[in-house]
Amino acid sequence: MTAEIIDGKAFAAGIREKVAAEVARVKAAGVTPGLAVILVGEDPASEVYVGHKHKATVAAGMESFEYRLPADVPEAELFALIDRLNADPAVHGILCQFPVPDHLDERRTVARIDPAKDVDGLSVVNAGLLATGGDALTPCTPLGCLMLLRDRLGDMSGLSAVVIGRSNLFGKPMAQLLLRENCTVTMAHSRTRDLDQVCRGADILVAAVGRAQMVKGDWVKPGATVIDVGITRVPHPDLPGKTRLVGDVDFAEAVEVAGAITPVPGGVGPMTIACLLANTLTACCRTHGLPAPEGLTA
Numbered sequence: 001m002t003a004e005i006i007d008g009k010a011f012a013a014g015i016r017e018k019v020a021a022e023v024a025r026v027k028a029a030g031v032t033p034g035l036a037v038i039l040v041g042e043d044p045a046s047e048v049y050v051g052h053k054h055k056a057t058v059a060a061g062m063e064s065f066e067y068r069l070p071a072d073v074p075e076a077e078l079f080a081l082i083d084r085l086n087a088d089p090a091v092h093g094i095l096c097q098f099p100v101p102d103h104l105d106e107r108r109t110v111a112r113i114d115p116a117k118d119v120d121g122l123s124v125v126n127a128g129l130l131a132t133g134g135d136a137l138t139p140c141t142p143l144g145c146l147m148l149l150r151d152r153l154g155d156m157s158g159l160s161a162v163v164i165g166r167s168n169l170f171g172k173p174m175a176q177l178l179l180r181e182n183c184t185v186t187m188a189h190s191r192t193r194d195l196d197q198v199c200r201g202a203d204i205l206v207a208a209v210g211r212a213q214m215v216k217g218d219w220v221k222p223g224a225t226v227i228d229v230g231i232t233r234v235p236h237p238d239l240p241g242k243t244r245l246v247g248d249v250d251f252a253e254a255v256e257v258a259g260a261i262t263p264v265p266g267g268v269g270p271m272t273i274a275c276l277l278a279n280t281l282t283a284c285c286r287t288h289g290l291p292a293p294e295g296l297t298a
């Protein structure tokens, strides 16, 4: 039996349409949601993502503001920009693309962003709200995974969920979201013993380790839902000089065992951008006391 392949690209397109419809509604109420993206330095991969974000933002009817700062920008200058955006009523979401150059500190940078505009959901305030059951802005990639899981599984109560990876950006918030769905959650990581065995117990297996094709087919419980958050560029096996994207899961093996699985590309990645738009809309609605859009939040 081969797994159902979860089409994140199509699902994300649906979310983006929903966002666009809601944007039209808040515009009619006199507000245009705006997203500001800050890119420090010239990382080629980041350039591509920022380009995608800009296009998607505009396509949803929102305002997109882009700021490119030189790689050696002093912290004070970056912070002055963030302060300006915090105070700007046309800006409802602020995202500083990571990684930032070594002389800057991600924690200090996130802390500078107004938590009400922190559409990455990375601030201490939003992480704390998520952990304590409040109305947080939820990190985009975990939110996207949650939407895919809800769509496939509906009620997740009592299911065993294993998240591999414990980053602040993904693993920790993902575990919190699964816990809120009443899963029994295990957080696994690089020091976990007998990781393969731990994974075999999972009804929901979420891989976010950043190691290409690490999760093998025999790590997967038959019928499990597998969410692959990894994205690594590797040399193409058949085309010399070419590359391709792979996830943290050995897809060819896992697809034979799982009940459903997200591909890479076309799985979680497109959901991340769709959820960034959703979060910007949510932030805008909360700021203006408008009803929060349904189905677009955790």
Ligand SMILES: Nc1nc(=O)c2c([nH]1)NC[C@@H]1CN(c3ccc(C(=O)N[C@@H](CCC(=O)O)C(=O)O)cc3)C=[N+]21
Residues within 6 Å of the ligand: 049, 052, 095, 096, 097, 098, 099, 120, 140, 231, 245, 264, 265, 266, 267, 268, 269, 270, 271, 272, 273
């Ligand atoms: N502050 C911050 N927030 C982020 O959310 C953030 C960040 N920094 N830095 C970089 C990572 C990476 N990221 C992705 C977004 C979309 C795809 C995506 O759309 N991927 C597609 C296509 C990928 C391709 O073809 O290159 C896919 O998987 O199908 C992937 C990765 C957001 N990030």
